[in-house]
Amino acid sequence: MSSDQSYVLRWGIISTGRIAMDFAKDLLVDPATRGTTDVAHKIIAVGSRSTESAQKFIDAYINGDQSVKAYGSYADVYADKNVDAVYIGTPHTLHYENALEALNAGKHVLCEKATTSNAGELKALLKLAKEKNLFFMEALWTRFHPLTLELKKVAEEGTLGDPVVVHADLSADFHTEDLPLTHRMLDPQLGGGALLDLGPYPMFWCMLALYEHPSNKQARPTSVVGSMVKSKITDVDACTSWTVNFTEHLQAQAVLSCSMTAQTAPFGATIRYKNGIITVKPPIFQSPSFTVQYFDKHGDVVREETKTFKYVGGGWHYEADEVARCVRDGKLESELWGHEKSIVMMETFDKVRRQGKYVLPQGVEKVGRVQ
Ligand SMILES: NC(=O)C1=CN([C@@H]2O[C@H](COP(=O)(O)OP(=O)(O)OC[C@H]3O[C@@H](n4cnc5c(N)ncnc54)[C@H](OP(=O)(O)O)[C@@H]3O)[C@@H](O)[C@H]2O)C=CC1
């Protein structure tokens, strides 16, 4: 759906799993329902390891639209001349080669989190994207939500002062004892475990609250300390926690955690400032509301405000709109979630994996094995 003036980005979707479904469904939501009139989306093709699965996906989630091509390989999507941008929804450890092939075929890329298996792979992709003059973005969808945009305004308008401590957790009990060993959360070949799957979200709130805060002047973390509890089933991380310090311009610390064997922590994310506190209600990847409490000089709450957000769709369409705008404007990266932030995220995960002694099997990481 598009208004006459809108720029239409033509998508190719690769993989037919859970997140590809969520993303595709959101591309079909009328942009006007979220106040978007300058860009719109068209799904041109779906690629899967089997044509049957691609066709089933189109039938089930793209209203059986006959104009959408069902391909039995990802390569066919990259080769389709009508595709402008490729959305990658495969497991983490496949992102590198999928994105590499898409970029080499001249396509812009939106790639699911965790962007790659490690920072080395990510940097190689970013270099290629720049050489080819193509847009690349990690699909950190939470960055583009209206809640996040509003929270950032409130956080940085001055009254709250500098940020000091962030706590954030994202967990989910995947009942790993019942999963097949080939499930992406358990299989080390697929980068299984809590950190690479759930970790991007606690880390995201750390990045938003501390890294992005103007007082931090975009300084990278000064230290990262992590700890992992391994799963007894496949030795991937079941529970991981890590602290991230920002001490070059701030005196601030984030205390972050994720687990794939427990329910998420009820506090979601809290950001404590000199003069108040912001609480982000769980789930922190798709939060419905946040509350701000302002303190007087004694630390007593003098004002409290809760802001609630609703929209049509699941919220993945906001990142799609960002990609469309950037591609339309010839940008190679998003100003809101650019390359440097994805690198800081992946470098942090590399450090935590090293400290937790989580080594992926030989050959999984295509660039710079973390060990
Ligand atoms: N942004 C978000 O909200 C979310 C993001 N994610 C991210 O998306 C990625 C995929 O997660 P999710 O959709 O839950 O995973 P699924 O297991 O549901 O789907 C993954 C898909 O990848 C394709 N695939 C290609 N090779 C393999 C392989 N060797 N093993 C398994 N699947 C393969 C398959 O599609 P086909 O058979 O068609 O080729 C499969 O359906 C992860 O990186 C995850 O972190 C996940 C959930 C939410």
Ligand SMILES: O=C1OC[C@@H](O)[C@H](O)[C@H]1O
């Ligand atoms: O990105 C994600 O968000 C929601 C979680 O349920 C999921 O495991 C993760 O991949």
